[in-house]
Amino acid sequence: MRPEKEKEQDQVVVDAGMKRYRNGEIWEFEDDMGVSDGDSGVLLGLDGGTTSTVCICMPMIPFSHSQLHSLPTLARAVAGCSNHNSVGEIAARETIEQVMADALSKCGSKRSSVRAVCLAVSGVNHPTDQQRILSWLRDIFPSHVRLYVLNDALAALSSGTMGKLHGCVLIAGTGSIAYGFTEDGKEARAAGAGPVLGDWGSAYGIAAQALTAVVRAYDGRGPSTMLTSSIFQRHGLSSAEEIIGWTYADPAWARIAALVPNVVTCAEAGDEVAHNILLEAVQELASSVKAVVNRLGLCGQDGQSGFPLVMVGGVLEAHRGSWDIGKEVIKCISKYFPGVIPIRPKVEPAVGAAWLAWNFFMKEKEKEKELPILED
């Protein structure tokens, strides 16, 4: 433990308007580094979710937007949950600060080299969430650093559109949600209301339907299904009572959600019950996208205009078997919107967040060039 007085000093401004935030220890590595050289600096992209948080550090190279995909990753750091709704404000804050420090330290950079930071964090839904995070983020970085705080869905969209905020992103992991954005800043979302409120297209939703089908087959309400032996075998169960016990033994959503591969395997082996569960999930996911696209008019007035649909999450990942949920969702959406351009991103959402930081920063720079410089 360091003496209290020394800790208090961490709170004072140390250079260029940058405070040593409460956890001064996090930034101690900077003390051993020389004076920052006059390079063009770096940017940070952060994707903060309920399971993990990833921070990417990239060089701030001012080339054209089309070359963005060749921007190299200087460092990548990973930490735990940073959703303030899930772990609380203080823990989320510390996780975010630590993962940014780790990324900078890994590539030998420090805060004074940072030009822009884009935090895309789940649980950021209101401008008040944004303002709260911005206010403590401002304590960490020098005042010239551009800071952007967004919902993590925007990083996912950006990972498929190279930093452009236009189109729709469909995320289907443990939970599912569809987010849409227009170039003039309008946005809309659908689903994403969790297991109680009918997210049947999520991995959790698919798995819960499969467990229900097993119980129904067991007590005579539903047709028999391969899902019974498949799930029983996987978890060493042997009766409906045991499957009920297993379901409620641990409330973690991800544990239930992990049954999706069993459903896909059974559907591929010809099981009608499993097939129908997946079909319903496809329709649910497609209906979320449809709702968002219609509300924002992403398909144009004639319904034929092109728009990107970025697809992210375990449920939508390409699958070699005969049942590819993502492919079926695309088929279903194409019927409504022939202009849809489906994209399965090749990079992770944290890279999308870094691209957003690059884009926002360049746009602001361009604007500044147009405006007369105001001194304070």
Next chain:
Amino acid sequence: MRPEKEKEQDQVVVDAGMKRYRNGEIWEFEDDMGVSDGDSGVLLGLDGGTTSTVCICMPMIPFSHSQLHSLPTLARAVAGCSNHNSVGEIAARETIEQVMADALSKCGSKRSSVRAVCLAVSGVNHPTDQQRILSWLRDIFPSHVRLYVLNDALAALSSGTMGKLHGCVLIAGTGSIAYGFTEDGKEARAAGAGPVLGDWGSAYGIAAQALTAVVRAYDGRGPSTMLTSSIFQRHGLSSAEEIIGWTYADPAWARIAALVPNVVTCAEAGDEVAHNILLEAVQELASSVKAVVNRLGLCGQDGQSGFPLVMVGGVLEAHRGSWDIGKEVIKCISKYFPGVIPIRPKVEPAVGAAWLAWNFFMKEKEKEKELPILED
């Protein structure tokens, strides 16, 4: 606090093979009573659920079965949860012991007057549950007291059939379940697997569907519905985000389940979404009964035989408006099984448990009369 030694003495046998169980204080009231008179004694019926536990004390009058309904209630005592799955074995035990002592003390009886006890407790599903409860119950009562431990569904059935274990009982409160019993001891159950596993006919299931419909209307996936203003008004909410927050703020199932009257009111006012939710619930409940009746052959080989269907729980209670869920369930079941005899019990399940105690006791007495008496 009493001295340890005195407490230890509570464990020894005090009279007629009756132990003073661990909580000797519970039975202290007996010390102030005179010697038990030579009356025909009393019986205890207990209905133990996850919300509350009710114990009824009745006189042990050996009249004919058809007069059972005129057996008076000597005392009624109420306590909290006694489902061992929910509060643990020790707490459940103490609740059950306390509520029985309260009932006896209220009518000036003591354990030596008890002839039979029927404990009908939720969470009793296996013979091992039964044996565990019987073994500590045996420590409380003299050895001549007849003890019967059953699942609480049997008390509910008995409350409609005057202590006869034959027919089907459909319980739809916060959760829902259908249980069936044949006169030769076979039984079957359907549904009752909780909210994750699709109990859509329960109050929780109906309410969760209503909340889902509100979210779907809000984000454009579903038609608009009166449920939105009805639920918003009731809980002072104003957006889909708030309804999501409200839903997950407190995981208690009963809190969500309490929205059923909103769904009924909206359906009665002509809202199609609410109407369809109730219709689906009716079909779910009917399908549980159908599964049980078919498995046990309660309707006979020709499908026309009569069998009682006892209907219990808030969802099935008679309702004066145009939408009576219970009535619709009966209509639906009558189509499959024209012989069904629907019964809405006039007494509570604890009385059903007391009637069971009476029935079991009388049957054993009759058998004893037929058999030669064996001395040990």
